[in-house]
Amino acid sequence: MTTGTGMGMGPWMVVIEENGGLGQSVSWRVSNFFWATDHNDALRMAEHLAHTHRPMHPMIPQGRWALRRTDGSWLVIVPGTTTTYQFRVDIAEHVPYPGTTWTSPRVAGTT
Known part of the structure; x- marks a missing residue:
């Protein structure tokens, strides 16, 4: 697995999305x-990743429900002590826009 940066591994990416903000x-x-x-x-x-990723929230997970979608992506529900959180694990193919050069996307929490 190559995380966060780099090129040349292939056109496919696995993207983890989490809820952010208040x-x-x-x-x-x-x-x-x-x-x-x-x-x-x-x-x-x-x-x-649906079974092993440690999301930012909750601080103390009380379990995990991993739901596979028909396209191979996942919705993961993680109950906490006071509320329930979720994250998504998506599969996407990188399709470059003609005439552009690939630049790594910014990831939440990085500069």
Whole structure:
């Protein structure tokens, strides 16, 4: 698994999205991403991350429900002590825009 940066692993990525913000400004944000060598590698990686990724919240997880979607992505529900959180593990193919050069996307919490 190549995390967060780099190129050349293949066009497939596994992207983890978590809820961020407070109150009315809660939104999904990319918390990490990983390059995959091919689509099957991305499917395996997504399943592994759905079961092992430690999301920012809750501080003390009380369990985990990993729900696989028909496209191979995952919705993971993590109950905490006082509320329930969720994160998504998505599979995406990088399709470059003609005439542009790839630059690594910014990940939440990085500069």
